[in-house]
Amino acid sequence: MSVESIAQAQLDAYNAQDLDAYCAFFTDDVVVADLNGAPNLEGIDAYRARYEGAFAKFPKNRADLLARMVVGQTVIDHERVDRGNGVDPVFEVAAIYTFRDGKIARVDFVK
16 A cells, blocks of 8 residues: 555544554554654554544544645645544644554654
């Protein structure tokens, strides 16, 4: 699979709130950070726990892809996220996915 198709598949799993499928796209030592910031999450167990909580809190959450750029082993997605609860505002985010050995090893967010 290309990094672009993996990025799309993980987004599809995220929108389906299929935690097992979603986490399968990430390395065991995945790192998450805000752009230019220190990591705020490290490891697949912490990643799984974060999204298990998010999926439980926002069962109608959805991220729509607005644009995608692929450069080598990096995919940059511009997404619009709607928590689906009619309370939280819709927001946009850039997710920068860095790949290693066919999986996402790092995610940097721009909010």
